[in-house]
Amino acid sequence: MRILLVNPNTTSSMTALIEGAAKSVASPTTEVVAKTSRMGPVSIEGYYDEAFAVPGLLMEIAEGEATGVEAAIIACFDDTGLDAARAMVSIPVLGICEAAVATAALVAQRFSIVTTLERSIMPVKGLVHRYGMTERATVRAANIPVLSLDDPSSGASNKLRSEIEKALEIDAAEAIVLGCAGMADLAHHLQEEYGVPVIDGVSAAVKLAEGLISLSLKTSKRGAYATPLAKSYHGMLAPFAPGFAP
Amino acid sequence: MRILLVNPNTTSSMTALIEGAAKSVASPTTEVVAKTSRMGPVSIEGYYDEAFAVPGLLMEIAEGEATGVEAAIIACFDDTGLDAARAMVSIPVLGICEAAVATAALVAQRFSIVTTLERSIMPVKGLVHRYGMTERATVRAANIPVLSLDDPSSGASNKLRSEIEKALEIDAAEAIVLGCAGMADLAHHLQEEYGVPVIDGVSAAVKLAEGLISLSLKTSKRGAYATPLAKSYHGMLAPFAPGFAP
Amino acid sequence: MRILLVNPNTTSSMTALIEGAAKSVASPTTEVVAKTSRMGPVSIEGYYDEAFAVPGLLMEIAEGEATGVEAAIIACFDDTGLDAARAMVSIPVLGICEAAVATAALVAQRFSIVTTLERSIMPVKGLVHRYGMTERATVRAANIPVLSLDDPSSGASNKLRSEIEKALEIDAAEAIVLGCAGMADLAHHLQEEYGVPVIDGVSAAVKLAEGLISLSLKTSKRGAYATPLAKSYHGMLAPFAPGFAP
Amino acid sequence: MRILLVNPNTTSSMTALIEGAAKSVASPTTEVVAKTSRMGPVSIEGYYDEAFAVPGLLMEIAEGEATGVEAAIIACFDDTGLDAARAMVSIPVLGICEAAVATAALVAQRFSIVTTLERSIMPVKGLVHRYGMTERATVRAANIPVLSLDDPSSGASNKLRSEIEKALEIDAAEAIVLGCAGMADLAHHLQEEYGVPVIDGVSAAVKLAEGLISLSLKTSKRGAYATPLAKSYHGMLAPFAPGFAP
Amino acid sequence: MRILLVNPNTTSSMTALIEGAAKSVASPTTEVVAKTSRMGPVSIEGYYDEAFAVPGLLMEIAEGEATGVEAAIIACFDDTGLDAARAMVSIPVLGICEAAVATAALVAQRFSIVTTLERSIMPVKGLVHRYGMTERATVRAANIPVLSLDDPSSGASNKLRSEIEKALEIDAAEAIVLGCAGMADLAHHLQEEYGVPVIDGVSAAVKLAEGLISLSLKTSKRGAYATPLAKSYHGMLAPFAPGFAP
Amino acid sequence: MRILLVNPNTTSSMTALIEGAAKSVASPTTEVVAKTSRMGPVSIEGYYDEAFAVPGLLMEIAEGEATGVEAAIIACFDDTGLDAARAMVSIPVLGICEAAVATAALVAQRFSIVTTLERSIMPVKGLVHRYGMTERATVRAANIPVLSLDDPSSGASNKLRSEIEKALEIDAAEAIVLGCAGMADLAHHLQEEYGVPVIDGVSAAVKLAEGLISLSLKTSKRGAYATPLAKSYHGMLAPFAPGFAP
The missing domain is CATH 3.40.50.12500 (Rossmann fold)
Structure with missing residues (x-):
C-alpha cells in the first residue's frame, strides 16, 4: 500500500516530524509518501491560513493519485480542504481531526x-x-x-x-x-x-487509511462528493480547472 | 454607504444580474460596488469549485476594504470563503445563504x-x-x-x-x-x-449589510475571527500572506 | 417607511429611552412611531408579566397596522407575544431578542x-x-x-x-x-x-425591519402564522376577537 | 385530592366532555373541579387565540388555588399559559400536551x-x-x-x-x-x-397531577418559576397585578 | 392494583428501604410487591454490573406478570434491562431514572x-x-x-x-x-x-405506574417492543428463551 | 496480532460466515480467532435477545483476553454488551455497528x-x-x-x-x-x-481493531469504563463476579 501524507503547510521540518509519526505505526507493507505543500503559509493558524493552504494541498493529492497512491491524509488538525479533496479524487482522503x-x-x-x-x-x-x-x-x-x-x-x-x-x-x-x-x-x-x-x-489517520484500502472502500461519487464538472477556470488558478489540459 | 458585492465566480454576466438585484433594493444613499472575481471557476458547483473561488474572492474583498467599502457580500449560496474573509478584514462580511x-x-x-x-x-x-x-x-x-x-x-x-x-x-x-x-x-x-x-x-444581504454599517457593527476580532498572524507564504499564493509587503 | 416600536410595558420613560435608540440608527426616510402599551405591567420580568403584556401589545400593533405602519417591533427581550402578533397582522413583526x-x-x-x-x-x-x-x-x-x-x-x-x-x-x-x-x-x-x-x-430590530420592508417581505400567511379564524370571544377580551365588529 | 381542570376556551359543552374524560380515570378520592374560562375565544386554534385564552385561564387557576385545589390542569393541547401559571401559583400545574x-x-x-x-x-x-x-x-x-x-x-x-x-x-x-x-x-x-x-x-394529566400531589411535589420557586414580583399593572388587566389589592 | 417493584441487585436490606419509600406514596388500593433479584451483583455500579443484573430482573418481572401484577418498576437508576423487559411482557414497565x-x-x-x-x-x-x-x-x-x-x-x-x-x-x-x-x-x-x-x-415510578394502569395503557407491541420471537436458547440461559417450555 | 471475533448468537454456521469475511480483510500478520457464544439465543432480533446474548459474549471476551488476544469484536449489529465488555477488559473492544x-x-x-x-x-x-x-x-x-x-x-x-x-x-x-x-x-x-x-x-471492525492495536490504544479506564469493582454476585451468574475466584 502507498499512502500519501500531505503536510499542507510549507514547513518541511514539520513534515519530517509527521512522517516519523506516520511511519512508526504504518504496517510493514505500507509505504508512507510524505509531501510538504509547495505553496501557502508556513503554518496554519485560523481560517485565513486554512484557505490558502488548500490549493497546494490539492496539488499534492492530485499528483499523488496520478502516481498511484491509494489513499491520502491531510495532516492539519483543521481538516482544511478535506471536502474539496474528496470531490477531486477517487482514492479515499482523511483529515487528521x-x-x-x-x-x-x-x-x-x-x-x-x-x-x-x-x-x-x-x-x-x-x-x-x-x-x-x-x-x-x-x-x-x-x-x-x-x-x-x-x-x-x-x-x-x-x-x-x-x-x-x-x-x-x-x-x-x-x-x-x-x-x-x-x-x-x-x-x-x-x-x-x-x-x-x-x-x-496523524497516526490514527494512517491506520484508518490502511483500513479503507484493505476494505476496497473509496469516497462515494454519488451526491456531495461527485466528480467536479469540467469547466473553465480563470487567472492563476486555471491549472486547477477540472479537465484542464495545458 | 459603499457595499462591495463580489461574484466569486468569473462569469461577468452573472455579476450584472446580481448587481441589478442588489441595486434594486439598496437604499438611495448606498453605493453597490459589484466585482467579478478575476481568478477561479466560471461557476461554483460543489466543494471543489468552492475551494478555488476563495483566493480571487478574498483579493476582491481586500482591495475593496483598501478602497473604503464598509461591508462586503459574497454572492454565492455556498458562502464559500466567508470565515477566511471575516478573519482577513475588519469590515463586516456576509454570505448570501x-x-x-x-x-x-x-x-x-x-x-x-x-x-x-x-x-x-x-x-x-x-x-x-x-x-x-x-x-x-x-x-x-x-x-x-x-x-x-x-x-x-x-x-x-x-x-x-x-x-x-x-x-x-x-x-x-x-x-x-x-x-x-x-x-x-x-x-x-x-x-x-x-x-x-x-x-x-443577494438582496437580503444588501439590507443586512446596510444594517450592520448603520449599527457600527464589525466582525469581532476576538476569538475565531482574530486578525491573521503575520507569516511567510510560499509559491504563487505568497502575495496573500498577511503582512506581506512585496 | 413607518415602523411601529411598541414598548410592551407601561413605563413611558422607558419608551422614551427605546425611541431614542431606535431613532439614532433609523434611516433618514424612516419614521419611528413609538408607543407605550396602555395595559399591563410596568416592567416585564418573567413569564407572568409576559403573559399580561400581550393584549396591550397586540392592541398597539393592530392600531399601528390600521394607521399604515409597515412593520412592528416588540421592544421587550422576552419577545413576548411575537407569534400572536405575526398571526394577527400582515406587516412583518420583529422581537428584539x-x-x-x-x-x-x-x-x-x-x-x-x-x-x-x-x-x-x-x-x-x-x-x-x-x-x-x-x-x-x-x-x-x-x-x-x-x-x-x-x-x-x-x-x-x-x-x-x-x-x-x-x-x-x-x-x-x-x-x-x-x-x-x-x-x-x-x-x-x-x-x-x-x-x-x-x-x-432595539436598534438591530429597526434595521431588520427596514430591510424587510425594502425587500417587500411580509410574514407568511401559510401554516403557523395563518390569519386567525373569525370566532366569538367572551368577557373583557371580546374586543380582541378576530373579525370582531363592535 | 382536589384537582382543577380548566378548559381555557369558553365553550362549556367542551368542558363537559373533558370533565367526563377526567372523571373516568380519576381516583375515587380525587375531586375533579372543571371550569370553563369566562373570557377569551370559544376555541383555541393557533397562536393568536392562545394569547387571549391566557388571562381567563390564569384567573381560574388563581381562584382555584385560593379555594384549595392542590393541582391545576390546562386542558388545551397548546399548553397555553403554562409557564405563566407555574410562576403564578405554588400548586403544580400541568399542560395536556x-x-x-x-x-x-x-x-x-x-x-x-x-x-x-x-x-x-x-x-x-x-x-x-x-x-x-x-x-x-x-x-x-x-x-x-x-x-x-x-x-x-x-x-x-x-x-x-x-x-x-x-x-x-x-x-x-x-x-x-x-x-x-x-x-x-x-x-x-x-x-x-x-x-x-x-x-x-386530559386523562394523562389527571394521573400525573394525582401523582405530584401524592409525592408532595410543587413547582420550584427557584429560577424560571419564581413568584412574580409585586408591581403595578395598568388598564383593564390591572386586577392581574401580582400583589394587587383592589 | 398490584405493582411489582424489583430491586435488581441482590441486597435485601436495600429492597426493604425501597419498598418503604414505595409504600409511603402508593394509593391505599395499590399493593406494592417488592422483590429482590435472586441472581447477579449485590449492587449496580457501572455497565458491567448492569449487564449481569438483567437476567434476574427479567425473571422477577416474568414471574410477576404470570402472577397478575399490572405494572413493574425496575428500581435501579441505570434503568438497566428496561428495553428488554418492555419487549418481554405486556404490562407497562418503568425505570426509576x-x-x-x-x-x-x-x-x-x-x-x-x-x-x-x-x-x-x-x-x-x-x-x-x-x-x-x-x-x-x-x-x-x-x-x-x-x-x-x-x-x-x-x-x-x-x-x-x-x-x-x-x-x-x-x-x-x-x-x-x-x-x-x-x-x-x-x-x-x-x-x-x-x-x-x-x-x-422509586416513588415517582409508583405514581406513574398507577397512572398507566388507570389509563389502561400498556407498552406498545408494535415496533421496538414487539414480543420476542420464539427461538432456541443455549446453555445456562436456555430457560429464558421466549416460548420455552421445559 | 490476535483479534477475537465473537459471534454473540449461538449459530455456528453464522460464525463461519463472519469468520470468512473477517479473514478476507485481515492483515497477513493478524490471527482472527472466531468464537461462537456458548449460551443465549440462536439469533439476536430485538432488545430481549440482546440482553441474553451478553453473558455468553462476555465469557468469550474474558477468556480471549486471558489467552492473549489483543482486541475483541462483537459481531452483532446491535452492539449488544459493548459497554459492559469495555468496562470488563483492558483490551479494546469494538461493536460492528x-x-x-x-x-x-x-x-x-x-x-x-x-x-x-x-x-x-x-x-x-x-x-x-x-x-x-x-x-x-x-x-x-x-x-x-x-x-x-x-x-x-x-x-x-x-x-x-x-x-x-x-x-x-x-x-x-x-x-x-x-x-x-x-x-x-x-x-x-x-x-x-x-x-x-x-x-x-465485521470487516470494518477488523481493520479498526488492527489500527487500535498498532496505535497501542486501549479502552480508557478513567470514568465510564473503569474496571468493575470487586463484589459478590449471587445465583447462577456468580461466576461472572469481578474478582470472583471459584
Whole structure:
C-alpha cells in the first residue's frame, strides 16, 4: 500500500516530524509518501491560513493519485480542504481531526482536544460538531503557536501538559486528543505519563487509511462528493480547472 | 454607504444580474460596488469549485476594504470563503445563504431552500445546520446547472417552479429561499406567483449589510475571527500572506 | 417607511429611552412611531408579566397596522407575544431578542447575552434555542431589576459591566448582546469600552425591519402564522376577537 | 385530592366532555373541579387565540388555588399559559400536551400526534421540541376545526381515523397521541380499534397531577418559576397585578 | 392494583428501604410487591454490573406478570434491562431514572441529578439524553458507593448534601433528582431542608405506574417492543428463551 | 496480532460466515480467532435477545483476553454488551455497528443502514444517535429474519436489494451500510453491483481493531469504563463476579 501524507503547510521540518509519526505505526507493507505543500503559509493558524493552504494541498493529492497512491491524509488538525479533496479524487482522503476524533470515540466516552491557539477553538468545535461528537468532546487551547512545538526553549511542552491536566480534572476527560499535527511525536510519551489514551490524528489517520484500502472502500461519487464538472477556470488558478489540459 | 458585492465566480454576466438585484433594493444613499472575481471557476458547483473561488474572492474583498467599502457580500449560496474573509478584514462580511436563511426565519417558521444541483444539497445542509435552522429548513435541488439560469431555452425556470411546488406541498413550506445567486432576479416574480415570501440572498444581504454599517457593527476580532498572524507564504499564493509587503 | 416600536410595558420613560435608540440608527426616510402599551405591567420580568403584556401589545400593533405602519417591533427581550402578533397582522413583526441574536451571529461565532434577572435566564435560553443559537450563545443575568436601569444610583451599570467582563473571560465571548430593551442606550458606549461588538436588540430590530420592508417581505400567511379564524370571544377580551365588529 | 381542570376556551359543552374524560380515570378520592374560562375565544386554534385564552385561564387557576385545589390542569393541547401559571401559583400545574407526550414516551419509542388544524402543527412541534421528543414524535393535522369534534355530522371522526392510519403506516408510529382536548372521549375506543396505545392528554394529566400531589411535589420557586414580583399593572388587566389589592 | 417493584441487585436490606419509600406514596388500593433479584451483583455500579443484573430482573418481572401484577418498576437508576423487559411482557414497565426525570420536568425547568459514583455519570447522561433532557439536566456524582448509603458511619449523607449544594449554586438547579434507588428514603427530608423539589425515582415510578394502569395503557407491541420471537436458547440461559417450555 | 471475533448468537454456521469475511480483510500478520457464544439465543432480533446474548459474549471476551488476544469484536449489529465488555477488559473492544458507521462516515456524507427486521430499527437508530450520525444516516429494515440470510431459498437477497434501491432513490444515500453480521459476505458483491461504497461492519471492525492495536490504544479506564469493582454476585451468574475466584 502507498499512502500519501500531505503536510499542507510549507514547513518541511514539520513534515519530517509527521512522517516519523506516520511511519512508526504504518504496517510493514505500507509505504508512507510524505509531501510538504509547495505553496501557502508556513503554518496554519485560523481560517485565513486554512484557505490558502488548500490549493497546494490539492496539488499534492492530485499528483499523488496520478502516481498511484491509494489513499491520502491531510495532516492539519483543521481538516482544511478535506471536502474539496474528496470531490477531486477517487482514492479515499482523511483529515487528521476526523481520524483522531473517530479513534478516540472507540476508547473513551468523553475526551478533550487540546489544540494550539485560542483562535482555533471555534474551527475545531465546528469539526467536532460535524463529526457528531459535540456532547462527548471538549476543545481547549494551550496557547502554543504551531511552529513553537518544534522549539524546546518555547515552553510549549509545559503549556500542553498544563492544559491536559485541566482536561483531566475539569472536563473529566477519559482520553486526550492532540489537536495539532505538530504534536504527533508526543502522543506515546504523554499516554505513558498520564495513564489515559492519548490520540494523535496523524497516526490514527494512517491506520484508518490502511483500513479503507484493505476494505476496497473509496469516497462515494454519488451526491456531495461527485466528480467536479469540467469547466473553465480563470487567472492563476486555471491549472486547477477540472479537465484542464495545458 | 459603499457595499462591495463580489461574484466569486468569473462569469461577468452573472455579476450584472446580481448587481441589478442588489441595486434594486439598496437604499438611495448606498453605493453597490459589484466585482467579478478575476481568478477561479466560471461557476461554483460543489466543494471543489468552492475551494478555488476563495483566493480571487478574498483579493476582491481586500482591495475593496483598501478602497473604503464598509461591508462586503459574497454572492454565492455556498458562502464559500466567508470565515477566511471575516478573519482577513475588519469590515463586516456576509454570505448570501446566511443572509437568506436569517431573513426567511423572520417571516416564516419553516421554509424550503431550492438550490441548483444535487451535489449542492449536502453543502447547503451543512450551512443550514451551522446557522441553526436544521429543524426549520428543507433543502431541495432543481437540477439546474448554475449557468443555465441565464439561458431561457434551458427550461431552468420550469424546473425551479416544479421544485417550489413540491416544497409547498410536500414540505409544507411557508416560504421559499432561492438557493443560488443566479436566481436573484426571480424572487419578486415568484413571490407574486406563489403568494408566499420568496427570499433571494443577494438582496437580503444588501439590507443586512446596510444594517450592520448603520449599527457600527464589525466582525469581532476576538476569538475565531482574530486578525491573521503575520507569516511567510510560499509559491504563487505568497502575495496573500498577511503582512506581506512585496 | 413607518415602523411601529411598541414598548410592551407601561413605563413611558422607558419608551422614551427605546425611541431614542431606535431613532439614532433609523434611516433618514424612516419614521419611528413609538408607543407605550396602555395595559399591563410596568416592567416585564418573567413569564407572568409576559403573559399580561400581550393584549396591550397586540392592541398597539393592530392600531399601528390600521394607521399604515409597515412593520412592528416588540421592544421587550422576552419577545413576548411575537407569534400572536405575526398571526394577527400582515406587516412583518420583529422581537428584539430575535433581532439581536440574528445580528450578533453575523459578527461573532460565539457571544453572551447579559439580561436583567436570574428568572429571565431560562426564558431567554428558550428563545436562543428557538433561534438556533444554543451552541453559540451563553445567557447571564446581572441581577438588575428592569426599572433600575433608569436610575443612576442603583449601581446597575456596574453590575452590567461586571457581568460583561465575566462573559469575556469565562465564556470567551466574542461579542455581547444586551438582554433588555432598557439597556438600549448603552450599546455604543460599551462597545467602545470593551472593544468587541455590543448588540442592542432595539436598534438591530429597526434595521431588520427596514430591510424587510425594502425587500417587500411580509410574514407568511401559510401554516403557523395563518390569519386567525373569525370566532366569538367572551368577557373583557371580546374586543380582541378576530373579525370582531363592535 | 382536589384537582382543577380548566378548559381555557369558553365553550362549556367542551368542558363537559373533558370533565367526563377526567372523571373516568380519576381516583375515587380525587375531586375533579372543571371550569370553563369566562373570557377569551370559544376555541383555541393557533397562536393568536392562545394569547387571549391566557388571562381567563390564569384567573381560574388563581381562584382555584385560593379555594384549595392542590393541582391545576390546562386542558388545551397548546399548553397555553403554562409557564405563566407555574410562576403564578405554588400548586403544580400541568399542560395536556406535556402530559400526553410524557405518558406516550413510557409506552412507545416513537409515536405520532394527530392534532386538529394545519396551523397548529408548528406550535405543537415547538412543544414537542421543548419536551425533548423531537426525534421520537411526528406531528400531523387531520384538518378538523376544534368545535367540529362535537358534531357527528362533521366527518371529523373519519378524518381523524384516516390520519391515524397514515401515522401507523407512514410514520411507523407505535402509539398515537390525540392532539386536542376535544378528542378526550375518543381515546379508549380508538385504542381498541387500532390495537396500539392511544393517549389522551386530559386523562394523562389527571394521573400525573394525582401523582405530584401524592409525592408532595410543587413547582420550584427557584429560577424560571419564581413568584412574580409585586408591581403595578395598568388598564383593564390591572386586577392581574401580582400583589394587587383592589 | 398490584405493582411489582424489583430491586435488581441482590441486597435485601436495600429492597426493604425501597419498598418503604414505595409504600409511603402508593394509593391505599395499590399493593406494592417488592422483590429482590435472586441472581447477579449485590449492587449496580457501572455497565458491567448492569449487564449481569438483567437476567434476574427479567425473571422477577416474568414471574410477576404470570402472577397478575399490572405494572413493574425496575428500581435501579441505570434503568438497566428496561428495553428488554418492555419487549418481554405486556404490562407497562418503568425505570426509576426515566420516572424521576419525567417527574422533575413537570416542576422545574432545569434540575441536577446527584448519583453515586463517577463511573455512573456517563451512563446516566446517556439516559438523560435518551429521555430528551440533555439541555435541562446536569449530572453529578457524590462519590458514595451504593451500599454505603445504608451505613450512617460512611459519611454518605454529608457527601450527598455537599453535592446538592453545588448543584444549587453552580448549576442553578431548580430541583434535585436523587440518582440512586438507595437514596429513596431521603427525598422528603432533603426537600424540606433545601426548599426545592427533591425527586426520588422509586416513588415517582409508583405514581406513574398507577397512572398507566388507570389509563389502561400498556407498552406498545408494535415496533421496538414487539414480543420476542420464539427461538432456541443455549446453555445456562436456555430457560429464558421466549416460548420455552421445559 | 490476535483479534477475537465473537459471534454473540449461538449459530455456528453464522460464525463461519463472519469468520470468512473477517479473514478476507485481515492483515497477513493478524490471527482472527472466531468464537461462537456458548449460551443465549440462536439469533439476536430485538432488545430481549440482546440482553441474553451478553453473558455468553462476555465469557468469550474474558477468556480471549486471558489467552492473549489483543482486541475483541462483537459481531452483532446491535452492539449488544459493548459497554459492559469495555468496562470488563483492558483490551479494546469494538461493536460492528459502531465500526460500520465510523467507516461509512469517512467515505460518504449521508448513508443508509439496511437492517433485518422492523423491530431493530429503533435499537439501531439509538446506536446511530449515540455515534453522532443522526443527521447523516437513515435506517431501513428489509424484513429478513437473521437466520434466513443463510438460506438461498428465502428470498432474503432480493428483499435486501430492493431496500438498497429504495435507500439510493428515496434517501439519496451515498453509501450503504449492511445492518447485520449475517450479511458480511455480501458487501463486496453489492458494492460492485450498485457502484457505491457498501460497508460491512465485521470487516470494518477488523481493520479498526488492527489500527487500535498498532496505535497501542486501549479502552480508557478513567470514568465510564473503569474496571468493575470487586463484589459478590449471587445465583447462577456468580461466576461472572469481578474478582470472583471459584
